[in-house]
Amino acid sequence: MITVSNTKVVAVSEPDPDFLIDFEDVLIRRGGATLVGPVSWKVELDEKWVILGPNGAGKTTLMRIAAAEVHPTSGGAHLLGERLGSVDVTELRPRIGLSSSALANRVPADEVVKDLVVSAGYAVLGRWQEQYENMDTDRAIDMLESLGAEHLADRTYGTLSEGERKRVLIARALMTDPELLLLDEPAAGLDLGGREELVARLSDLAEDPDSPATVLITHHVEEIPPSFTHALLLSEGRVVSQGLLDDVITAENLSAAFSQSISLDRVGGRFFARRTRRPGLHRA
Numbered sequence: 001m002i003t004v005s006n007t008k009v010v011a012v013s014e015p016d017p018d019f020l021i022d023f024e025d026v027l028i029r030r031g032g033a034t035l036v037g038p039v040s041w042k043v044e045l046d047e048k049w050v051i052l053g054p055n056g057a058g059k060t061t062l063m064r065i066a067a068a069e070v071h072p073t074s075g076g077a078h079l080l081g082e083r084l085g086s087v088d089v090t091e092l093r094p095r096i097g098l099s100s101s102a103l104a105n106r107v108p109a110d111e112v113v114k115d116l117v118v119s120a121g122y123a124v125l126g127r128w129q130e131q132y133e134n135m136d137t138d139r140a141i142d143m144l145e146s147l148g149a150e151h152l153a154d155r156t157y158g159t160l161s162e163g164e165r166k167r168v169l170i171a172r173a174l175m176t177d178p179e180l181l182l183l184d185e186p187a188a189g190l191d192l193g194g195r196e197e198l199v200a201r202l203s204d205l206a207e208d209p210d211s212p213a214t215v216l217i218t219h220h221v222e223e224i225p226p227s228f229t230h231a232l233l234l235s236e237g238r239v240v241s242q243g244l245l246d247d248v249i250t251a252e253n254l255s256a257a258f259s260q261s262i263s264l265d266r267v268g269g270r271f272f273a274r275r276t277r278r279p280g281l282h283r284a
């Protein structure tokens with residue numbers, strides 16, 4: 001498509017329906033600093049991506065474009081076949097399931113878990129109607145069950161452990177049957193058991209042929225669910241590597257992204273990383 005703005009002719013690429021996320025050279029700048037970009041990135045229907053990188057790499061900023069929360073300063077962003085900037089984002093957002101700490105912090109402590117999950121279908125956070133449809137409540141319980149959290153349905157959010165909260169928020173993100181699921185650091189703050197439980201649940205979910213395309217942010221390769229398919233490695237706002245998981249998650253790429261010498265093990269489909277220290281370095 002060619003659009004004419006004043007005297008300048010601008011070429012605008014048509015959205016490709018095969019891609020849920022289709023970013024072309026997207027870049028976000030604030031106060032003269034580039035937070036992320038330029039990034040070109042495409043996510044297809046059946047793909048499960050992990051975005052990995054050190055603190056401040058730009059992971060959350062990139063995900064906020066994918067959640068239709070911010071528009072890129074430059075570049076083209078298509079989401080679910082719609083061009084960001086020429087679509088009503090309030091119609092787009094219900095098609096995207098999001099779980100993030102920003103959302104978690106806004107949940108009232110006295111919110112009953114099943115109401116928190118069911119209210120996602122009404123695009124509100126927390127209880128909205130006195131009575132929800134039975135069908136909606138049944139679906140909320142099903143979603144909680146898929147994350148192993150159905151026994152928490154009648155508890156209040158404030159009484160849940162960190163791991164339980166994470167699973168409840170993912171169940172909420174799935175409530176609307178989204179086309180795209182975005183999980184920002186779902187394993188942050190979990191103990192070993194909680195992390196392992198969540199990784200197993202997310203791996204099962206990703207294996208379900210009906211599950212939505214998924215993007216998960218993490219700092220740690222140990223948190224990558226084994227059935228995930230692709231990875232985008234970011235450092236200082238730029239892409240270090242992206243593509244199939246096995247091609248991207250390598251000792252060489254991680255060393256470049258984290259600016260340290262990293263060695264990597266693969267056990268049972270999981271990744272384990274550690275820094276490689278030269279013998280005697282601690283005495284230097």
Ligand SMILES: Nc1ncnc2c1ncn2[C@@H]1O[C@H](COP(=O)(O)OP(=O)(O)OP(=O)(O)O)[C@@H](O)[C@H]1O
Pocket residue numbers: 030031035053054055056057058059060061062219
């Ligand atoms: N509104 C803003 N104004 C200025 N700088 C910002 C703004 N939002 C984020 N930043 C900066 O942009 C950079 C990328 O932030 P972002 O939160 O995307 O990184 P991240 O990879 O998700 O980091 P972390 O792993 O620590 O959560 C950081 O240096 C951050 O300080």
